[in-house]
Amino acid sequence: MSKGLVVGLHHRFVAARNRVLASPGFQRFAARCWLTRPVARRRARRLFDLVAGFVYSQTLAACLETGLIALLAEETQASAAIAARIGLSHEATLRLLRAGAAIGLVERVGDRWTLGSDGAALRGNGGIAEMVAHHRLLYADLADPVALLRGERAGTLAGYWDYDKASDSDAAVAAPYSRLMAASQPLVAAQILDCYRFARHRRLLDVGGGEGRFLESVGARVAGLELALFDLPAVGARAQTRLDSAGLGDRVTIHSGSFLVDPLPAGHDLITLVRVLHDHDDAPALALLRAVHAALPPGGRLLIAEPMAGTPGAEPAGDAYFGLYLLAMGSGRPRTPREIGAILAAAGFRTSRLVVTALPLTCRVMIACR
Numbered sequence: 360m361s362k363g364l365v366v367g368l369h370h371r372f373v374a375a376r377n378r379v380l381a382s383p384g385f386q387r388f389a390a391r392c393w394l395t396r397p398v399a400r401r402r403a404r405r406l407f408d409l410v411a412g413f414v415y416s417q418t419l420a421a422c423l424e425t426g427l428i429a430l431l432a433e434e435t436q437a438s439a440a441i442a443a444r445i446g447l448s449h450e451a452t453l454r455l456l457r458a459g460a461a462i463g464l465v466e467r468v469g470d471r472w473t474l475g476s477d478g479a480a481l482r483g484n485g486g487i488a489e490m491v492a493h494h495r496l497l498y499a500d501l502a503d504p505v506a507l508l509r510g511e512r513a514g515t516l517a518g519y520w521d522y523d524k525a526s527d528s529d530a531a532v533a534a535p536y537s538r539l540m541a542a543s544q545p546l547v548a549a550q551i552l553d554c555y556r557f558a559r560h561r562r563l564l565d566v567g568g569g570e571g572r573f574l575e576s577v578g579a580r581v582a583g584l585e586l587a588l589f590d591l592p593a594v595g596a597r598a599q600t601r602l603d604s605a606g607l608g609d610r611v612t613i614h615s616g617s618f619l620v621d622p623l624p625a626g627h628d629l630i631t632l633v634r635v636l637h638d639h640d641d642a643p644a645l646a647l648l649r650a651v652h653a654a655l656p657p658g659g660r661l662l663i664a665e666p667m668a669g670t671p672g673a674e675p676a677g678d679a680y681f682g683l684y685l686l687a688m689g690s691g692r693p694r695t696p697r698e699i700g701a702i703l704a705a706a707g708f709r710t711s712r713l714v715v716t717a718l719p720l721t722c723r724v725m726i727a728c729r
């Protein structure tokens with residue numbers, strides 16, 4: 360069968376399916392028939408979740424901002440005691456507790472309240488709370504999503520992630536985004552360190568390494584590996600301070616500059632790009648990969664770690680969440696492993712492969728060989 364014919368048949372199938380699914384008569388039938396009812400209910404719930412997603416996010420924000428999650432992590436409490444601690448009326452507290460319970464953040468046990476399973480999981484990862492607070496900026500930009508897509512809105516996030524100002528040594532610009540990245544870094548670092556054997560290398564350069572939180576994790580896990588970090592001047596200065604106070608100052612060399620303008624330091628057999636490539640549009644991304652290629656010796660490796668588009672089971676995190684987040688930020692896009700492989704080949708890398716990580720939703724890893 361020719362490819363054109365297969366595409367044509369696929370198209371006709373999808374069009375026919377969508378006509379049926381959109382029909383109110385079919386929807387009524389599907390909801391009433393015992394055979395189709397479970398599927399109809401699942402689909403209705405999924406659609407409702409899409410419509411209501413912002414309300415759930417804001418419920419989560421309120422649970423964090425009032426201190427409810429932190430409070431219940433300490434001890435179970437009665438609603439009146441909770442109200443006194445979080446500074447809301449008893450009525451508002453009950454409303455928040457019930458909303459939080461409905462989405463798994465808190466749980467009622469007898470006449471007291473404790474964390475729900477998602478609330479407990481959230482406590483185990485400090486980076487999530489920081490992201491939730493940070494989403495105020497994202498949601499301000501998304502208040503008019505069509506204007507954002509048309510390019511009619513100067514994004515609030517674009518001012519937050521202002522790499523141009525950070526490259527002019529503007530410490531006030533670099534500080535908030537560097538702190539945010541450092542807070543969410545441990546979860547990412549653990550996955551990278553679990554999926555790739557760093558001990559096979561002698562010298563590692565982490566490009567766009569932020570405050571050095573990733574190198575801190577590598578240093579703690581892999582003895583004997585020489586460490587170096589490259590980032591914009593204002594960020595490099597923060598990394599120096601952080602790594603000095605972590606006792607790694609002697610083991611890490613900090614290089615400051617812009618990877619879009621300055622050559623990367625040579626002499627490292629492994630270079631890492633952790634949550635860096637997706638920040639950049641295709642032309643600068645290719646320039647960056649060419650700079651990495653030029654800095655590596657023959658046989659040297661590049662490790663790319665970031666959330667990617669088209670991740671099975673985590674599709675919304677790629678093209679929906681990061682697609683719109685990076686649009687608001689003003690540059691970059693999430694890429695599929697195949698797209699990353701194509702730019703790696705264009706930059707001169709001989710081979711590239713995907714490595715399995717524990718939580719591909721937050722981080723996938725590709726290894727390229729020069």
Ligand SMILES: C[S@@+](CC[C@H](N)C(=O)[O-])C[C@H]1O[C@@H](n2cnc3c(N)ncnc32)[C@H](O)[C@@H]1O
Nearest residue numbers: 522540567568569590591594617618619633634
């Ligand atoms: C999203 S953050 C990731 C930080 C760190 N790798 C992590 O995972 O926590 C991107 C990093 O790339 C750095 N960066 C952006 N543009 C750069 C450039 N032109 N040259 C050097 N570093 C740059 C930023 O300063 C920032 O630290």
